[in-house]
Amino acid sequence: MGMEGAENELVRQRLEKQAGIEAIDGVRYPNDFRIAGFVADAVAAAGDKDGPALEATPIEVAIAGRVMAVNSFGKAAFLRVRDQSGTLQAYVKKDAVDEATFERLKLTDIGDIVGVRGALFRTRTGELTVQAKEYRVLAKAQHPLPEKWHGLKDMEQRHRMRYVDLIVNEESREVFRTRTKVIQYIRRFLDERGYLEVETPMMHSVLGGANARPFRTHHNALDMDLYMRIAPELYLKRLVVGGFDRVYEINRNFRNEGLSNRHNPEFTMIEFYQAFATYLDLMDLTEELFRGLVQSVRGSLIAEFRGQKIDFEPPFRRLAICDALREYCGFEEADFHDPQKAFPKVLASGVAKDEAEHVWKKLGDVSPRDAALAIGMLAFEAKVEPHLVQPTFVTDFPAVVSPLSRRKDADPTLVDRFELYIGTNEFGNAFSELNDPQDQERRFQGQMAAKAAGDAEAMEYDEDYVRALTFGLPPTAGEGLGIDRMVMMLTGCDNIRDVILFPLLRPEG
């Protein structure tokens, strides 16, 4: 939306009208109109009173909002005025107002912010309307609004000028109201269960808590390089060490990776931690959370996502990684112990040979069992994920790809961990936390080895975190959920940019 050509003419006309209003009111942007409530309050005050009732006992209101439409008759006009709470029609007629007020009406454009004071009545068709005694233009829309019933369709414009998108597209407003509802629901859910909401640093000097490439920044006074956090995990567990047994944080993480319709560089996660619980407890909690959330937002336990009907009635399917590989990729017991044997099955599952080799190589020096499981995960991603349409807890991940998770008592090469899949996408990740500081040291060393072997996403060795563990982390389980994806699922949006108010875009030319 440039400012050249014909648009200049439209803007010029509006600036002239603004000057006309200034000539009447002596001020371009008046600040002396006081509302007496929102539109919804005015509507509620009228209730179901009919025209004669409103005439018998007049209800005076003072509302303000944006003019969304005008039907003008020359000597009278109807305006649809919208504020955050709703829309109310206003009626300004020449013989009911003074000359200056009617002049303001004539200088009004669609898009202007106006204030209206007057009594409520009902039109011939019964629509509640405020008959203006006072009518003011509070802020001129110098720029014309997009067309009234097609709205703004252009995706780029909607993202770049979200303010315009929100003005004209009710569906967009609804998406972001839903987003707020989702976050409020999760907060209440956890607050009610004794979780403490906390805030931990978003600027980290040590990279950890997830496997991802970071953004880097710099603190001048300390002359110190910092990472924008990729996860809050290690700080939240420090708080559990500190005695906050149940904590959560809802905030942004930053990962320096490609953009897609499912990835924005900054995205919102909730992470929560519960002492004296295991990943099995969190599965139950997660089922309860999703059941209540989906019911609350959708009004049913069925959500439609990417053309699939998703049923959130618990219990969700539980599927161990190795069982999934047996079921979908033809793995046999021997394949889980020897990467040479697993390799052909991984390729047969649709994984590119050089990719499989690359992953194998960047593991560093690990046992055959660990290597077999790690490349088996590639087969899982390629062949199993597409089957995970209904909510599914995928459990028992390889320890080698889970540096912060507690090992399974029955098999220390696996961990007490699950990921939640919905509609073939990963929505959450949870595990019983590794609270053995010596094992954590070894895992960090493994990450350092992987980094040395070329894994750009490996974690750094966090000495202070290990020190925290030496003070004693209670047996704890923790979980992270991607808020943006939950909102996508609950609103039916296919593009993450539709659920983020200001997604990252290239600068305008």
Add this chain to the structure above:
RNA sequence: GGGCCCAUAGCUCAGCCGGUAGAGCAGCGGCCUUUUAAGCCGUUGGUCGCGAGUUCGAAUCUCGCUGGGCUCACCA
């Protein structure tokens, strides 16, 4: 980063087998004091994303660039 597709008036879109642009809404002027996508009459508005090329002539064909969408890869 790879592949496919898109970019025409403020907005939504036609035009695209080459002959220098149209509609609806918005705007402007006129009529209209209960409209609901108000109506009727008239009317303004466009370096057809940017830059090259082919051609007598390019919105239209070719190439490049920019931005975006879908998709694959990395990831959540």
